[in-house]
Amino acid sequence: MELTVLGKSPAIPDAGGAQSGYLLSEHGYGLLLDCGGGVFAKLRALRDPAQVDAVLISHLHADHVLDLLPFGFALAQGLAGLRGRRPPLWVPPGGAAVLDRFTQTLGMGRQITAAFAVTEYDPALPLRLGPLTVSFCEVPHYVRTWACDLRSAEGTRLTFGADCGPSDAIAEFARATDLLMLEATEGPGPHRGAGFRGHLTAAEAGELARLACARRLLLTHYSDTAARQQLQAAAEAGFGGPVELAAEGCSYVVSGRRERSAISSA
């Protein structure tokens, strides 16, 4: 399984960056996970958009869906390789009406829901997408949001926490995953203030990954205004081991336990 980070920025994009968007490739199948502002341009720069077999949306915040609009235009216009294509777009419950209101308010008809084959997933049920099985876990955020666990046929797992505040449920959901990708929107930490939490610090992301016994932690959705060294140090202190920071344009190979033991015994 290979993960390519198209965009890792939070709501304020990094200089030259893009908001949430990740391309997951498994045996030639391409899944675009979230499609925030700037992601479609990054997809065109790094990959062929025709490699996207389906799109999956974690929640309906703008920084996770904005570029469904230009992607929809490219599909409608038959941009090179996209002619005649209408890829599946899996959205949270109620998502189709939200996207229609968004495009209609902007005078763009049903630009997204006409260009994609839109289906609302049932978070209570596993979802089969090509060679991947997706399961969902609702996480604390400012709108209803689902973390996703993506499992290959061989059992290799990538767990994406989406946007989430501190939650024991995510640690349980991600238990023993091969790669846990968690946000660090609040910077290194510690968090100050009270009230409902919808985001994590890097320190909290590290602690959650340790609780989950995740094999690897990839920190994402952090701002370029935060010092990378501080983010990494805070996350590693919480995790108790090395932590990677997602970088746009970089790819990460996710291997499972069986593949690892095959490699180490080869």
Ligand SMILES: [Zn+2]
């Ligand atoms: Zn976000």
Ligand SMILES: [Zn+2]
């Ligand atoms: Zn959000």
